[in-house]
Amino acid sequence: MARDPSPVARQKARDDSDLAWARTRPPVGRRKPSKDRQAAATDSATVDVVDWLSENPDTIDRIQEIGDVLAGPVIKEIDKRFGGSKPRDSRRQLTNHFWCDLLVAVAEAIEKFSKAMDRIPEYVTTVILQSRKAEGRSVLLEALVGLAVRTAWEPIKSMIHTAGIEELQRTCRILAVLICPAPEDHKAVQDSALLPLAEEGMLETSRERLEQVFPADWVRRLREGLGEA
Template sequence: MDLMRLDSADWLARNAAGSVHSPLPSQRQGTESAPGNSPEDRRLNVEASDSSEPLGATGASGLETPIASAASVDVPDRPDAVDQVNAFAKAMTEDIWQEIVEGLPGSPEEIRKIRLQLADHGWCDLFIGFVLVLEKFGKVLDTVPDKAKRLIVETIRGSSKQEKRTQLTEEVVGMIVDKAWNAFKTAAFAHSPLLGLLASDELLRNLRMLAVFICPAPEKHEEVRKHAVDPLVKDTCGYVSAEAKEWLGKQFDQWVAGVERHVERDGAGEAGRAGEPPIAHSSPA
């Protein structure tokens, strides 16, 4: 998981530097996106097709000379991936945190417990809830606000980490989701119009990376593995190197093999009483 996080951070850094298509370092060589298939390439293609100016002019020598750069078409540069991730992280955590604290019900001691339990995978579950909403509804969020918010609440309340978070009641989670929902829509569509240009797959990438970065232990959080790690690993844009994919696959296979050996030796029931984790439904690789 550390390798996977490093790869994602490296991809963001290369994107910000304008060299997202440059190869990873030799020891981190991974799957690169096909030419013209990345979000940035798609953006440039759209800008080129929408421009009334030709892409180039043929001179007397028969060589095409470029004219009308992206800047001259007066199309604003969309924020790079780092700025996108920062914008969503700030809007959905820092900007609403004081409002959430002030809205928490109960005594100071009860509020302290709620805050501690929110730190127990509560924020990564929140981001995964938004991932599920985008997967289901795309960017057409204004037409289904109640359904979308309900899905996020159910994601948090139904999380594999919820059993020990007794203070995260329906009321508390609903209030947090409501504030986060408004912050997300503001960041994505209103406050920063440039972010409104992003495609659904770009929004999903940002939210998945945030979930992986903010999660205390992605390897122990089933929802983060399934809805954030898996899609990032499998994405053709090459967010994760071949080396990290190989390690993730090996570690998962070893874990599953260990559980199966324990079950064969002691029986499934006894293994359950011993507190062994169940076999996961999907591989992180």
């Protein structure tokens, strides 16, 4: 959609997200947002990301490159080591927010270990396992997570020299938002992808909606980040 020179599909996505937001307006006096309203807010943020990408084609190419790494070499290695006679079963385990977990953890690790790159795969593996445990998601073998991370990290690391650390972080965060099946249910994506993208101003149109549906602590951190900017 971002590659399409015509804005028609993007505008339709914008109109659909605006309509969903309007339809989920809570009754007067009700303070807690519904899941549908949270989903409408994060859908709006996704539309913001796609609009931004349509004006930044270089980032689209990097997103495609990282996506190809996950869908190619990483899946191939997992199938070889853990697929057995039923690789589809092994892959199915990874549809429960694993790939977006991996991307946001990589973005976080780049920031923390930009001067110690060799430690990043170990750190990313630990972050993924801890995050999944904290959010009550399906348990994955540490060896499987470690293999996926190491296989993904080598080509991603090489992009740092061509794209730079900040751009690579942004790329991982955007791809995490785009592929996450339900950002409104995925705290790691909210905190490590949507929050920094909102602070960066990329989600300007949807920022107010996100503030209405996410917890007060998330909103506080967003406003503090904007204040620092």
